[in-house]
Amino acid sequence: MASGPDFRHEISIKRSRFITVLRRVEEESSARELVAELRREFYDARHHCSAFVIGADRSLQRSNDDGEPSGTAGTPMLDALVKRVTRLDPQPGEAAADLSDVCAVVVRYFGGILLGAGGLVRAYSESVSTSLALVPLVRRERLKLFTVAVPHNEAGRLENELRSAGYLMTGNDYDAVDTHIGLTMPDDAGVISAAMERLASLSAGRCTLTSAGSDWVDTPLR
Template sequence: MLHKYKTLRREGDQEIVIRKSRFIGYGTPVASEEEAIAFVDKIKKLHKQATHNCSAYVVGERDEIQKASDDGEPSGTAGKPILEVIKNQGLKNVAIVVTRYFGGIMLGAGGLIRAYADGAVAAIEGAGAIVNVLHREVAVDVDYTWYGKLENELHAREYRVENTEFTDRVTVTCLPVEAEADAFIAWVTDLTQGQAVIVKGEAVYRIEGE
């Protein structure tokens, strides 16, 4: 799993007008090529009357899957510019569709390339770009006598705390960055003088800075 990657926050859209043609950019995060294809199909059904629904998507940790469609526009003037915007912005696991309603003015090949690139940028702005960082769930089980110190130190060092469960003991589920998980466990062990019961859990992604 990647330690960090940039993607889209949510499904979103934004419209721009270029020389009377409407370009509506739609973007979404996807987990697979199947999800990307389903998203493209959904937008095509939503805009059946549109002149074109051009698209591109990038899927995989190493961008293994890259597809682009001009959907009737001259070859290389729509899908490829959308794909290049995705790649230039360093986005992974995303799909973008730029819907065009022709406004009566021909744009020419250069104009189309710029318009679809701008439509892709609009889609990204509408969906919002984020950075996902890989964290590791670490459950720290301590006696109540240690909880105050643990809580204060976690807060002071700005570690993420996912959940705190109070029973006969206190279990604090922390989310250190994956690359620092072993060092975190060693630190907690030292902090609690070996009194904590520590269980390493799943690797999960969380949004950087949130």
């Protein structure tokens, strides 16, 4: 999911309130801190059930029923996370379910009517699935980073041209003479060669790409 404030969504089932909170997390301690924060905020709630998935390979997965019957809360919440389909057009060999770096906590206020094991599983699964359908998501990709040095008075035009051409911009740095425009693209020789040609055309051959390594970069979910 995108960086920023926690996402919250509430549903009511047979007078029980299910308050789902989603937060982007990149380590287990951050996920556990979210649970602790919500225990303090919703101190009078009966249950604070949780699940999280972390890592590029989604290798860290945990869930907790927090007093609900075993397997009726944390497990369906985790299933909702790991089975969430975010790729609309997956390539051959790619998994369509690839959501990671997210923690879900569902705070339950008991409404006085027992839901039964099956009802609890459906309620916790629906709480997380409905929230995931509403929360803004981004794709995190390992991309090549580049900079382009251009005189200050030409930087705005060139940056707009690159942005209009579909390149993802990563921010600018400045020195006394030039603006260093940051952009990123896949580590693909053809893509990089095309970018160099476009840049040469836009700058009459005065500007070129300078490699700045690679990093995980958030890109809009396509």
